[in-house]
Amino acid sequence: MNTAYRLVCTGCARVADYSAFRCSACGHILDVAYDYKSLKLPAGFGSARAGHRKYLQFFPIDRFRIHSREGGTPLVDRRIGGARVLLKLETYNPTRSFKDRGSVIEINKALELGAHSICCASTGNMGLSVAHYAHIAGLRCTIFISRDANRHKISLIKKAGARLVRVKGDFNAALRAAETYAGKTGAFVCGDYHYRKEGQKSVIFELVEQMRYSVPDIIFVPVGNATLIAAMHKGLSEFRRFSLIRKFPRIVAVQSEMCDPLVRAYNSKRDVRYMRPRTVADAIAVGYPTFGFEGLGALRATHGIAMSVSEQEILDAVSELRSIGIGAETGGAAAFAGFVRLRKKNPALLEGSKAVVLITGNNEPRT
Ligand SMILES: [Zn+2]
Numbered sequence: 001m002n003t004a005y006r007l008v009c010t011g012c013a014r015v016a017d018y019s020a021f022r023c024s025a026c027g028h029i030l031d032v033a034y035d036y037k038s039l040k041l042p043a044g045f046g047s048a049r050a051g052h053r054k055y056l057q058f059f060p061i062d063r064f065r066i067h068s069r070e071g072g073t074p075l076v077d078r079r080i081g082g083a084r085v086l087l088k089l090e091t092y093n094p095t096r097s098f099k100d101r102g103s104v105i106e107i108n109k110a111l112e113l114g115a116h117s118i119c120c121a122s123t124g125n126m127g128l129s130v131a132h133y134a135h136i137a138g139l140r141c142t143i144f145i146s147r148d149a150n151r152h153k154i155s156l157i158k159k160a161g162a163r164l165v166r167v168k169g170d171f172n173a174a175l176r177a178a179e180t181y182a183g184k185t186g187a188f189v190c191g192d193y194h195y196r197k198e199g200q201k202s203v204i205f206e207l208v209e210q211m212r213y214s215v216p217d218i219i220f221v222p223v224g225n226a227t228l229i230a231a232m233h234k235g236l237s238e239f240r241r242f243s244l245i246r247k248f249p250r251i252v253a254v255q256s257e258m259c260d261p262l263v264r265a266y267n268s269k270r271d272v273r274y275m276r277p278r279t280v281a282d283a284i285a286v287g288y289p290t291f292g293f294e295g296l297g298a299l300r301a302t303h304g305i306a307m308s309v310s311e312q313e314i315l316d317a318v319s320e321l322r323s324i325g326i327g328a329e330t331g332g333a334a335a336f337a338g339f340v341r342l343r344k345k346n347p348a349l350l351e352g353s354k355a356v357v358l359i360t361g362n363n364e365p366r367t
Pocket residue numbers: 009010011012013014023024025026027028
């Protein structure tokens with residue numbers, strides 16, 4: 001093991017077994033609690049090229065048994081309506097979404113723990129990513145997906161060699177089905193849990209390094225399960241702990257107004273409540289975000305903003321990105337829709353700011 005850690009329940013603080021996916025006592029999600037005193041950065045860390053595997057010491061695995069050239073995604077500079085913006089193109093990952101950063105950690109952990117099979121609930125992109133890495137690792141893979149999931153993504157998951165179980169209901173119904181299946185079969189559960197969250201931290205590590213440790217002022221992120229904003233906050237806290245950065249960027253969480261439980265909770269200062277997802281942006285169609293509580297914490301800690309965009313604004317964002325040569329699916333373009341909206345409604349907030357937008361996925365068929 002590189003860095004010593006324990007799995008600690010976010011609800012009751014009990015320590016869980018390394019193969020657990022939730023606390024067996026209270027059902028809450030778990031957090032990877034590192035012994036940071038045991039974390040040693042390799043010599044020349046700051047000058048080595050940014051990339052996912054560089055951050056091994058910040059991940060709860062002993063080594064990379066498998067990988068697929070995830071991370072190291074481009075950061076491109078564009079001018080949109082007179083404003084400069086940096087776009088982090090997560091669509092350049094092996095399965096064309098940011099999910100690969102988390103999947104590679106989960107599958108390496110499954111191998112380290114001696115698992116033979118894995119399962120995962122997904123709206124599409126995560127299932128495709130997990131299936132890809134499970135195939136490389138030679139693990140049996142079962143993906144639970146809602147019946148109304150994107151057909152193109154379903155065919156991609158099948159092509160990647162996974163067994164597919166279509167569940168009546170939404171993402172949260174698929175999640176319950178996957179966890180029940182794991183309880184019966186002993187399959188290692190992948191998905192929006194603690195190990196994936198650790199892998200997703202590398203988006204912010206890389207971004208900070210690509211900007212030569214100059215932290216952006218504001219960063220737009222799409223929210224489904226809120227794992228990504230929770231991971232970014234944790235990654236920023238770790239870089240600050242090691243004096244690699246001094247300040248946090250302001251995180252802007254963007255959801256569709258047809259499925260915005262986190263935005264509603266943050267802006268009304270209450271807990272997250274389930275909302276039936278109806279958005280065209282299937283990758284962020286999550287009615288009850290697993291990392292909702294942590295996501296709210298990430299927004300509070302970074303003086304963040306939570307905003308909803310309309311379905312039309314999301315579709316327009318896909319078109320505008322395409323017009324400047326950048327491919328993105330609806331969910332992957334949602335953060336960009338947030339940037340465009342804020343630029344129109346509150347330009348003073350972006351004036352003179354170093355703004356970054358995450359383009360998170362591109363797995364919808366061309367129209
Ligand atoms: Zn607990």
